[in-house]
Amino acid sequence: MASHSQKSNFHTDRGRLIKDKVAQFSIFSGGVMVLAALLMIFFYLLYVVAPIFESASVTPRNEFTLPVGQKIVAAGMEEQTEIAYLLTQSGMMDFYHVKGLEFGKKINSSKINLSGKVTSFAQSAPHLGLYAYGFDNGEITLVHPKFEVSFPNDTRVITPGISYPIGDVNLLVDEHAQAIKDFAFSVDEGKISVLAQTQKNKIIFTVFTAEENFMTDEIEWIAQYGELDVEGRIDELLISPDGTRSFVRSANKVFIFNTRDIDNISLIQGLAANEENSNLVSSVLLAGANSLLFNNDNGEISQWFEVLTDQGREFTKVRTFNTADKNITAMFPEFYRRTFFTVNQEGDLGLYYTTSESILWLGKVANSAISHFAISPRSDAALVIAGNTVSLLDIVNEHPEVSWSGLWNEVWYEGYSEPGYTWQSTSASDDFESKFSLIPISFGTIKAAFYAMLFAVPIALSAAVYTAYFMSPQLRKVVKPTIEIMEALPTVILGFLAGLWLAPIFEEHLPAILILLFGLPLSMLATAFGWSKLPQSMRNSVPEGSHSLLLIPVVLLLGVFAFSMSPLVESLLFGGDVRQYLTNDLGLNFDQRNSLVVGIAMGFAVIPTIFTIAEDAVFSVPKHLTNGSLALGATQWQTLVKVVLLTASPGIFSAIMMGLGRAVGETMIVLMATGNTPIMDWSIFQGMRTLAANIAVEMPESEVGSSHYRILFLAAFVLFIFTFMFNTVAEFVRQRLREKYSSM
């Protein structure tokens, strides 16, 4: 290119310079990208986790006014919150638009077929969406709103109407045909249970069962009649959705009946449910119908559910909310979750979550006393009627069941006899309450890591010290990569061997493990002692620094010895069966896949990590330090302990930190080598569930965006932060050490 002119040279130079700059810039961005990747993981996890700690919000969407003179008995909403409906005393079901431009416009008005004079009205548990009118002739009729969805021209159209769930027939609740003054009912798999008050102090209980008439194929409802014994005035009637429990409130007393079997109705419990110096105002069954909520006139709301006590299962007061609002008139549960709403005479709304004991939202939503309230099926909107004004509220309350304190503190769940740390995320039933306590799985993580480190640290560190300080260079060249190859072993294989090979062996040969635990160090010491008594000439024939080679046959022999002696020891010391001995004599439960197996398998995975870093740290201790010490007359061992280990201690520390980081986050080994039960028990013969294994087990089946999904992300975030701290500290310490060595 020498023949080129000066000018073109200048251009190529510029081109080269530009290329150089471009390369520099792109390489710089490539480098920064690593940092960006880490930050992205951090912020993405945070981004997914954050919504669970957001507080609930209630915002009014719009309102409309009702014509005067209607007596509303109930209100409700369809699932998309596009249509609201109101039921009147006179048996009309009116449907209104509550979305878009036509807000407040009446769509249609359907007349419910009523066959008598209406004397009472009741509604079922909210998720069933059933309503019933009671008549003066002892009959009731069931009705529910029906929404038909169609897609003409690719747009969704919802057409409301009414339907009769059991057909257009009335059920005769009172065989004496007396007026129904008040009643409660439930519908469950072809069984309708009705609890009704007909006269003063008279409570009847009637069960209707569906039977198919084999002649006409029609469903007939066969009634059975019963009666409940209650004294005093009757204020409220409640019945559980499956009809097995009936509750009658009389002033401050609540009577609970077992109505599972109509021929054998029994009073289970009569309790004084009011708080001190106050009276009950209202009561309601929480979603899932295991809990009763009572509202007192001093502003306290108490939750009661069945708890196993000395007298069997009894309703017990579990918690109280002190709302400081003495005017609360009624409480409304959500469809599936344990959230409930309160309304009062001033138009205030309260939003609470029972299990996490949190007050989610408080505020004014109407100008006068709220007479009716209805929550939408998806719990994202509510209808409030105060006077003649109907207002629609948008509610954002995605994760009420999660709170920081609930994740880390003891929580008393329904059906449990005491507060505890529980992790139980899924179940088949709809109204199941997920139990998210991170304590048991964090505990499991720490337990697994602890046993792994207990096994790994002594072996890895001793091996590192020996390899770096005593071993002959030729041997070291072979031994070091051999141990390091362990790091490359996939953990799924370690886990598989631990679960399917090691665990059964341990179960069969527990005494052998015991023998090995004591026998190994003792046999090594014995060999050492024997060796020191051998004549000098023999000892010299073996090169210095090959103790470990000499010990290999000893260890192998001891292994064979231990396993062959195991049955003998078992019958001598443990009466023939160690597992029975453990359970009966020591009271220890024994899992086949236990912490011992995990500790050893995971210790195995951790040994090479610790070994490599610690060995490097010991090996790079400057030679003049050790030579100086030896020259001053210290023995090899003294030099090691007083000089080498002291100098290398930061490196050893960082090795342990790195190992701990790996043990905390290891997934496959724990997943395969334990039973993955989230229990809290330090016993070495029991399993555990760790954060990482928990994610691996539950993540694929969790619904995107649900509380469960976000809590699993939180678990990942916790792991991330844990290991970030371990690794960063370890790296800092190592860098400091490297600088120290280079200045020596």
Added chain:
Amino acid sequence: MNNWFKSGSPWIWLTGGAVSISLISVIGLLALIAWRGLSFFWPSEVVQLELEVDGKQSIVIGEIYDRENVPTSRILATGADLGDYNEEFVERLLVKTGNREYVELDFRWILTTDIKSQSAPEEMAVFERSKNGNFYGYVEKVIENGQVHTTDKVEKLEELVERAVSLNEQALDLQNGAIGHINYELERARLKQRSYELNGELTQERIQEYEKFKAEQKAQYDTLEKALFKLRDQAKRDQVIVKDMRGEMVKIPLYQVLDFTFPNDMGFFSKLGQYFIQLGKFVSDDPREANTEGGVFPAIFGTVFMVMLMAVIVTPFGVVAAIYLHEYAAKNAVTKMIRIAVINLAGVPSIVYGVFGLGFFVYMLGGSLDQLFYPEALPGPTFGTPGVMWSALTLAILTLPVVIVSTEEGLSRIPSSIRQGSLALGATKAETLWRIIVPMASPAIMTGLILAVARAAGEVAPLMLVGVVKMAPTLPLDGNFPFMHLDRKFMHLGFHIYDVGFQSPNVEAARPLVYATAFLLVSVIIALNITAIGVRNHLREKFKVLEH
């Protein structure tokens, strides 16, 4: 003695013992996997045991899988009657009896005290079947197209099994090849139609075209289907009658038989031949019977494909980052932070990458991709579901530090005199890098890549979230346009081990297969690692020479 303790020598021995324990564990572990994994393919003897339990005579035929000594007291505690046997221990055998559809359990424990006699008849046949596992028994009759053969049974059977196997293969080829292709094309046409519809470009012409195409394909499909059914019918022609251990004559249709052998009649060399045939089948066949039998070919293919994809992604980024850190980075806070990031990326638990990959790649990126480019398939996800591309990307981040660290080490071994020489001759920094440094560091880059591949091949936890499945109906690479299907789910050797070993209904039957799979995986990974170490050592030697 006291002096001896003071000298510290016992403690030195103890530390030496730790090395011995580590070495024994590593080598023992590898030997265990190798032994269990490799012995699986060896045709084992099939024994006939005559038993007498509680006075009742019975015959058990099967392979002896395992034997162990159990305290006699424990056996007595289960209510078994051992007669006048009064030793401390009693031996029992685990026998694989096969014939799964005729016995309750195809594995059973048998006490040696119950065995009256044991023999290994030469005419004992083992049938490997596509359903219900192995069948053990004596060949009694061979039925060819309704015609019964009782002489030259073995030769006839060989011929007929070969015929049935080849017919089955043809049928399978037809099903997966031509018929699969038609289904794929139909689905593509449907999606295209749907996308026209969404864009409002659906004209009458296009509808007709589509209907015509559908009709054509349907016609083709019908002829192929006829051919397929014909092949299957032909394969069903022959049967073999086998006498099983209950003494009953069992008719086995030959289309279910994959192979049959007479292991007791084999010499060492024919056993060796059989061994390699089995080994070959293991790496080239598809799994059968919920993965507990057959081969692991799709898992091998999936692992290799995903790992290669990952290598393509991780190499450029890793190398650029390493070059930045070693050649460009000034000693400042940013560099320090990047170094900490590298260390942390290496230390973050792999499951966290899985969670990140699932949320970020699959749901966020994949979901957006679907919205933008595949609206016609919605609500069915295309990329918004775990798949091989997301797995490769997730593992690329996971293995990034491996490539960086290794490349940087290689760069640091190149003497600075070489850089200075190049710069002094007027080359720019970029030219020096591109022409001199990177070529010299290429073995180190290679090392990093191999290590990354080895790491990725063994990683299972994150893959469980971002794309691995126990059974993938199709490979991510096939003859249908566009040939590479990055959105598909795939099978993976590591996950196969977990799934078959822990999730399969018949763990006992599947265990040998898991060992074989484990051995395959371990040997690949160890081989990769040893190669990497070799390349690195070679490089070190080379630059040592340069320095002097």
